[in-house]
Amino acid sequence: MKIVLEHLTKVFENKKTKSQVIAVNDLDVEIPSGKLIGLLGPSGCGKSTTLFMLSGLENPTSGRIIFGEDDVTKLVPEKRGIGLVFQNYALYPHMTVEKNIMFPLENMKVPKDEAKKRAYDTAKLVQIENLLQRKPSELSGGQQQRVAIARALVKMPSVLLLDEPLSNLDARLRLQTREEIKRIQQETGITTIFVTHDQEEAMSICDTILVMKLGVVQQMGHPQAIYDDPDNLFVANFLGTPPINIFEGEVKGGKLIVNGEELMKVPYEDQEVYVGIRPEGFIYNQEGGVLTLMKDHIEVMGRDKSIVATHEKSTKPTVRCIIDSGVQLSDKYSLKFDLRPEKVFVFNKESEMRLR
Numbered sequence: 278m279k280i281v282l283e284h285l286t287k288v289f290e291n292k293k294t295k296s297q298v299i300a301v302n303d304l305d306v307e308i309p310s311g312k313l314i315g316l317l318g319p320s321g322c323g324k325s326t327t328l329f330m331l332s333g334l335e336n337p338t339s340g341r342i343i344f345g346e347d348d349v350t351k352l353v354p355e356k357r358g359i360g361l362v363f364q365n366y367a368l369y370p371h372m373t374v375e376k377n378i379m380f381p382l383e384n385m386k387v388p389k390d391e392a393k394k395r396a397y398d399t400a401k402l403v404q405i406e407n408l409l410q411r412k413p414s415e416l417s418g419g420q421q422q423r424v425a426i427a428r429a430l431v432k433m434p435s436v437l438l439l440d441e442p443l444s445n446l447d448a449r450l451r452l453q454t455r456e457e458i459k460r461i462q463q464e465t466g467i468t469t470i471f472v473t474h475d476q477e478e479a480m481s482i483c484d485t486i487l488v489m490k491l492g493v494v495q496q497m498g499h500p501q502a503i504y505d506d507p508d509n510l511f512v513a514n515f516l517g518t519p520p521i522n523i524f525e526g527e528v529k530g531g532k533l534i535v536n537g538e539e540l541m542k543v544p545y546e547d548q549e550v551y552v553g554i555r556p557e558g559f560i561y562n563q564e565g566g567v568l569t570l571m572k573d574h575i576e577v578m579g580r581d582k583s584i585v586a587t588h589e590k591s592t593k594p595t596v597r598c599i600i601d602s603g604v605q606l607s608d609k610y611s612l613k614f615d616l617r618p619e620k621v622f623v624f625n626k627e628s629e630m631r632l633r
Contacts, residue, residue: 278345278358278435278468280308280331285340287326287492300326302492304340308470308485313462315483315500316472318515323492324472328440331470332361344435357436360429360467364441366421368413368428374400375409378427385432399431403461419450426461437462437469443478455482476516480504488512505619510629513553513622519583519599523592525626526552533623536590540567540616549626551592556583558620559598561606566613570596577602586612 285304288297301323308314316324329335331342333354342350349357368377375396382392400406403423413421422442429437442458443451459482462469473479479486480500488495488503488511496508500516507513513521526535527549533540535552560566570586573595577583584598584606598614606612623632 279310280436280468280470281341281343282306282308282327282331283341283343285327285330285342286338287323287330287335288338299492301330301337304492304494306487306494306497308468310468311466312484313459313469313471313482315479315486316470316489317474317476317479317486318489319474321491322489324474324487324489325440326492327489328438328470328472331436332359332438333357358434360432360434360437362422362425362429362437362439362442364444366413366425366445368421368424370413373410373412374405374416374424377413377424378409378431381428381432395431396427399427402430402464403427403457417450418446419454422446422454423457426458430461430465430467434467437465437467439469439471441472441474443473443475451478458482477518480516488515507553507622508631510551510553510624510631513624513631517555519556519597520593521553521555521622522596522598524552524554524588525590525592526550526623528623528632533621535568536588538568541618541621543623543632545623545632550632551624551626551629553622553624554616555620556597556599558617559584559600560615560617561598561600561604561612562615563607563609563613566615568614568616569611570598570614572606572610572612575606582606584612 282304285301287301288299290297316327318324326335330337333352341348378396378399379392397406400409403426405420405423408420443454446454455478483500486500487497490511496503496512504516524535526533528543528545529547531542533543570588573585573587575582575584580602581599582602582604586596588596625632
């Protein structure tokens with residue numbers, strides 16, 4: 278089901294201080310049917326508030342929410358055709374897995390035999406059909422999360438909403454469960470919206486991501502496309518592991534300059550800028566490189582060699598370069614690098630918007 282958010286805004290009023298907080302600010306997007314969409318951003322960016330407005334748990338201050346052809350802005354949650362999964366699972370501890378999954382169907386007055394069949398079919402989809410008679414306390418965190426997803430799916434919703442569904446799992450289970458969420462979404466074809474602050478999580482499984490900051494969408498698109506072509510400094514900084522390296526620099530006479538070194542020719546007017554270089558954007562060239570870094574230490578990680586260095590104009594304590602592990606480096610303290618142009622981004626220092 279296609280979802281359209283038209284100028285969606287949510288303002289919270291603080292009655293004590295008589296102040297306002299704009300949690301979501303004029304969100305205007307179209308979410309295609311049958312896709313897995315990630316709402317991504319730091320804490321307080323408005324992603325969970327957006328999800329709660331989609332679910333009906335929060336009412337928008339202004340704007341509209343349209344599911345398919347229907348305006349659901351004022352509909353109660355149970356009439357929106359949604360499945361909702363929270364980060365804390367919210368399972369009933371005294372019920373078996375089977376009864377937890379069946380619970381929404383009982384509220385919908387579905388006959389018991391049909392409810393049991395649908396519960397089994399859904400449990401099989403999320404691969405917990407052998408756990409139906411256990412209680413939640415007898416399950417691992419990953420299994421409990423699958424029960425929560427099954428309970429949301431058993432209603433055959435048109436939209437599945439996931440609020441930080443992996444945040445309570447350890448690293449191994451997070452990886453396994455996110456792959457399961459992708460598989461389930463592809464098998465069911467349900468339009469799914471996935472809220473997370475973990476950019477690696479979002480980039481690995483989502484068809485499209487919305488990067489948010491202070492209630493405003495900064496950029497929307499395919500994860501790799503946004504990584505390769507960020508619109509502003511915030512997006513460039515937020516996406517990428519290891520994160521992008523940022524340097525203070527300037528454009529002067531058609532040249533991009535950092536700390537007196539001319540990195541490349543650019544078609545921009547003279548101005549102060551931030552220069553973003555992805556870790557994989559460095560090419561070691563001790564004899565003729567355009568950028569000099571001060572080596573701190575080297576980390577060899579299988580096929581890659583990670584150089585941790587410093588630079589006078591870096592906005593972060595360290596600069597990280599990733600090169601092939603077979604490259605032999607000089608013993609010198611200072612190392613010189615050429616740059617891959619497609620991995621270098623230039624941002625206006627005042628607006629922090631990308632220069633194109």
